[in-house]
Amino acid sequence: MATRRIQERHGSCMSASAQRLQGIQLQRNRGYGRLHCLVQIREAEFCVVINEVVNKPEDIGDTKGVDFLELKNDCEQSIDMTGWVISDEDGKEFVMGAEGCEGKHVIDANGYFVFFRESDCSFTFGFTKNDKATLKDGTGLVMDETEWSEGDADKGFSWSRIPDGSGPFQTSLPTAGVQNVAA
Numbered sequence: 001m002a003t004r005r006i007q008e009r010h011g012s013c014m015s016a017s018a019q020r021l022q023g024i025q026l027q028r029n030r031g032y033g034r035l036h037c038l039v040q041i042r043e044a045e046f047c048v049v050i051n052e053v054v055n056k057p058e059d060i061g062d063t064k065g066v067d068f069l070e071l072k073n074d075c076e077q078s079i080d081m082t083g084w085v086i087s088d089e090d091g092k093e094f095v096m097g098a099e100g101c102e103g104k105h106v107i108d109a110n111g112y113f114v115f116f117r118e119s120d121c122s123f124t125f126g127f128t129k130n131d132k133a134t135l136k137d138g139t140g141l142v143m144d145e146t147e148w149s150e151g152d153a154d155k156g157f158s159w160s161r162i163p164d165g166s167g168p169f170q171t172s173l174p175t176a177g178v179q180n181v182a183a
């Protein structure tokens with residue numbers, strides 16, 4: 001599975017736009033250049049995961065009772081997620097960096113990025129008690145996905161990775177923009 005995804009990524013890398021390849025220096029030696037590009041893309045894109053989802057919120061701090069989805073970047077470089085997509089089980093989609101939101105979806109190195117439902121430049125569809133969140137990059141490849149059912153994240157709780165970025169999803173306490181906390 002891992003090999004297949006890397007090969008797909010290689011192909012998308014070689015056909016990507018100049019903007020997408022910003023910061024990547026292809027070498028004159030084509031063989032080396034392809035390898036270099038492959039490594040950079042993989043490093044950049046597998047850094048970001050879905051870290052937390054809240055679908056039946058209560059007013060907690062600044063979250064004000066809205067669904068939210070938190071991404072986590074586990075790498076030492078910021079990543080421009082323009083063109084990336086968040087969707088739910090029904091296939092409703094939100095595309096980052098669309099008109100009016102250019103440059104607003106950059107996740108800091110080792111940082112969090114939180115989308116509050118119906119905030120500026122965020123998703124507008126709602127997550128339900130039985131649902132799924134998917135994160136895709138600009139080429140349509142799935143970066144991360146999580147699915148939950150009733151009882152996993154009841155009102156007042158969230159569905160998040162413990163520990164952040166790498167652990168399995170479990171019932172947790174809502175922690176928008178900060179480290180996850182088990183329930």
Ligand SMILES: [Ca+2]
Nearest residue numbers: 175178179180
């Ligand atoms: Ca969190």
